[in-house]
Amino acid sequence: MAITATAGPAQTYSYRRPSGLSGGLLGLSTSGGTTAAGPQAHPYFFSGLLTQAAPAAAALLGLADVAQTRYHRPMPTAFRDPVVTCNGDRLRLESFSACGGVYARLDVLQQALDGEVHERGTTNVDVNGPLREALARVGGADPLHLAVGADELAVTTLDGAVVEKKVPLPDRWLRGFAELQVITAGFDLRAELAKAEAVRFLRGLPQAARGTMWAVPAGRGLRLTSRPAPGAVCLSGPDRLRTMLPLLRFARALRVYGPAASPGDASPLSSAWELELPGMRYVLTLSPEPSRGFSGEGAVLDALATDQAADDAEIVGALLDFEPRVEPDLLADRAGLDLVRVRAALTQLGTAGRVGYDTAEAAFFHRELPYAPERVTALNPRLRDARALADGGHVRFTEPGVAVVTTGGGERRVRFAGDTQEASCTCPWWVEYRGGRGPCKHVLAARMVRDRRAEAAR
Template sequence: MSITAPAQGYSYARPSGLSDGRLGLSTSGGRTAAGPAARPHFFSGVVTRPAPAAAALLAVADVATTRYHRPGGTSRDPVVTCNGDRLRLEAFSGCGGVYARLDLLAGALDGDVHDLGTTNVDVNPPLRTALARVGAGDPLHFAVGADELVVTTGDGAAVEKKVLLPDRWLRGFAEVQVITAGFDPRAELRGPEAVRFVRSLRSGGAPWFVPAGRTLRPSARPVPGAVCAAAPERLRTMLPLLRFATALRAYGPPAPDGPAASVWELELPGMRYVLALSPEIHRGFSGEGAVLDALSADDTADDADLVGALLAFEPRLDTDVLAERSGLPAARVRAALTCLGTAGRVGFDAAEAAYFHRELPYDGARVTALNPRLRAARELAGTVRRAADGTALVPGSEREHRVRGSSCTCSWWTRHGGGRGPCKHVLAVRIAGEAR
């Protein structure tokens, strides 16, 4: 049975616009600290560094309109979260293999926070053209949501958009959060070295880079300390931002032995522009399977409800504090945060090594239910039996598979090993074990 992607409706009171130094981002339905809101009003004030802010906002919008693998498809509006001391704008590429985020920190904003929460913002073609013209000396009044600064463009009519949100795009938000939470800093390039490195990236270039003095040199294999940047041309969305950059930082897993995801953070005045790249250009984040271990536990959903009730759009979530307030062990809090991530309620900031709270405007229960490996594992859990040697036997389509620890004899495990999360047979054994 095929499942069609849901249509996400965006309803804006008027188009976003930029005129006479006033930038107004129109908001759609979302959630605030007080609950659901039709068109939240989060911030009004001044952007203290208008040129890099405009260029970085445009870069996030560019990712949302791009498919790096098999170009084409529908663009989607970025998500904005107000965490009080910052604004975060996030987007996924149409192919699901690149995640982009702009953090406008306190040093880039001077104004009033009117509410906390998350919603979509309208970034339309005329606004993109206007953002590209913002110069360093241009004053930029900034409003997220309706107030006196919001610019009415055209005839001021309401804007209705409907786009298809593929399930893999939605699941990608959860996978990025889990995968990047295990990353370590790998390299930092300052000023000119950062500029030279990004400008040197070419399509088809080496997928690995190793710290070498003040820069990164390409490598054909994952030597110790290397960071992966498969299809490194995907980082070239940073090119328009290089004239403002003060540093470039790379994050990756501790000991990769094959293609791996990575995070690249461009430090700008008072803000950060972040890109997460999937392990390969044809691999979206949605199929990485990093969330499956946490979601397979019986108590995770209940723990997620408990931890979720404690969230209040904090810019940094402290797992120890959440453990103390919830009465749960830290490991169960982390699993609960993973579950909340599948509902779009939690992200991860590699720069601060901390989770943050947001609320994406889609049904997280649908995302969990549509995870094919988890769904199949739950169906298989009742058929698991134990062999005399202590291994587990799980029926397959043609033969029985043997599970030992986290490995399996199935063809999926033979192809991917542990690189894309557990197979359905390993998950079924874990679920069956918890049910006993």
């Protein structure tokens, strides 16, 4: 696993030496991780040239800045080292903001790497203060030697001191990673801006938040409005995109992804903003509002509540091999499952941190985050309460599409839309959010009972 849990709210990162930049070598030290060959204490992923040194250094700094920032109610926070995955033809580095509302990822693609892949897998890399200062001084067109993990070159040029960091890793950070894959899998490309228009739009964003805004197509660019329109993408807290500004000198294009916005509904939505760099992509995914972290969105609840998907996820998960693109059709053939079940299994694996989602390629990718699915389940009180209701006999169907769920607060009526999973409820949660923050515990409990009855009838 990429991070080793300690007895308490902190996590321990253990490195053989600090990461550093010295003599033209960028050496990134690795913590414990999962590889294609199994668990390793300090995996060694890549050695060679980073052919686009300046944009890579600037993007890595942006990733580190996100990890150290609370965009909502700013306050000092401990730094969390990025997660890095080597998928063979690329390196992916991921981080989450301290407030849980911004996800950042840097994809260093094959055209920016010239070297040898030693292993595929996932770990954490040390990013410390001196390294950040050194990265800020990287410029020019000269390539950098890059070592991700220990090799002879890194050992001879970097400080040999063992490093241990104990960093608080809040539950919402883990839940946010789980939620993100489910949410972004529903995104589509909404806009693509060439460099000039991308620079104009990003530099023209207001410095201070002005509530929920919408970026709508305007000629070759985007403009901000207060109401959604066809093709609009939600942008709450535009200051959360500020780590893109130092990268604009390297930018080639800006792409924006999001769910379909309804002109009659101004409810805030998540969005993803991808800056294309030479041989790289820098992506920021924003929660619907600065005050809302991804951990509370409830998108994973349906996937976690499905017994069949959990069983299928074990089969599909055993077939993953740190692919840069997970091909559902190929997995279906290898697993002996139909495509619908494979997609449901991938969603389940996403909630366990075992796959991420790449909006640029509209595909899942394999990586292993440092927690088990049962921990995510335990961190979702709605799911825990729903299971207690279903297992305790508190759900009864009065007719095929209608269930009555008895709780301490009274009876709640759940109504399904035909044979689909869509349902409504009479509880205050449903009345307030209308499914916008995931299903309530009553809907989840009714689905569990209905699915179990259907399985027993087969």
